[in-house]
Amino acid sequence: MQKSRLDPDNQPPYLYEPYHSTAKRAPRQPLIFLPHTLSERTGPIFADTLITEADRDLTRQGAGEPLGQRMIVEGRVVDEDGNPLPKTLVEVWQTNAAGRYRHELDDWPAPLDPNFNGCGRVLTDENGKYRFLTVKPGAYPWGNHPNAWRPAHIHFSLFGPSFVSRFITQMYFEGDPMLEYDPVFQCVPDRAKHRILAKFDLGLTEERFALGFRFDLVLRGPDATPSENGHEE
């Protein structure tokens, strides 16, 4: 039985008119349902030797401390059955506290911070847990429509155990008044929006040091193999 995995109740559509650049980039033909083979069930494995402790501390990549609100981001990465996904590469990138990316094409004249690069990476531990130390990113303007501002966000890229689980998203902050006006956030169906909002967590917050935010992620996995559920074909 072919059941679409597109999940339109919980995932954004490719075409979303208020987000203008989708118009010339969204596929229009129906996607072809692909039964999972080894090509979809496998995925790259990343050695932890390539990742250092400093990679997950974005406040220690310059000569001094970056400006801004110091912030811990922690969460768990699990599959849809709730199984933790260990050794999953989590890559993050973000603006500095003023809303500027350290990127040659970001020409918004907010100040760069010599002590902040804004990118980090970490492998989840045996419980699927990751943790970053960073500073809170700023909002920034973009060209989508008049007076358009992206709410503060951190970009997340995750691999998971298979080609199917490969995944890119953005993490926002609960209660940010700019979310309402942002078509990138708004393209996500209402019932799924709360899952890309980081929650302030007093338990993660460290006294006289940094605010704590929790952001858990659920990745898709490959379909059960026919031999596992015993009734296909």
Added chain:
Amino acid sequence: MDLHHTANQPIGPFYHFALTPDNDAGIMAGPDAKGERVDLAIRLLDADGKPVTNGMIELWQASAAGIYNDPADPAFHGFGRLATDREGLCLFHTVKPGQVAGLNGKLQAPHINVSVYAPGLTKRVVARIYFADDPANDSDQVLGLAPEDRRQTMLARQTLEAGRWNFDLHLCGPCETVFFDI
């Protein structure tokens, strides 16, 4: 904990410094990797056939022996990742993958799995690149899933330059590439 798949979001235009700081991840096969060398130029195009200059392409493929994460071929990296340039192009250096098992134990034709990300793509698109004129293509079950008149969008074509293959990836428009619901 809420166990629904977290929503996808677009990659945004300013990912390069984090994900593609250089072109190293386009070299998937070191000098000692086994198999037929392939330089694969992928061009990313939009609805008007214009180059997409801020996209990211990821490849995932088996070794020349047809094995993913092949321990017997340590000089080969099955994963590659590049940003598209001002012409919408990126150039991967790899080898032709072998055949891997597919549905019902039948072998699949050599193919490379592709993920595409770009601003304006709210979630990745997934494609497969096959090699034009490979005799195994005719019986490949996944190629067979695509409408016959669109199958040519899944084929890389060999150029006059030895080992160099070209693949145009159309996100939409009259030549839209076949994309998969995985």
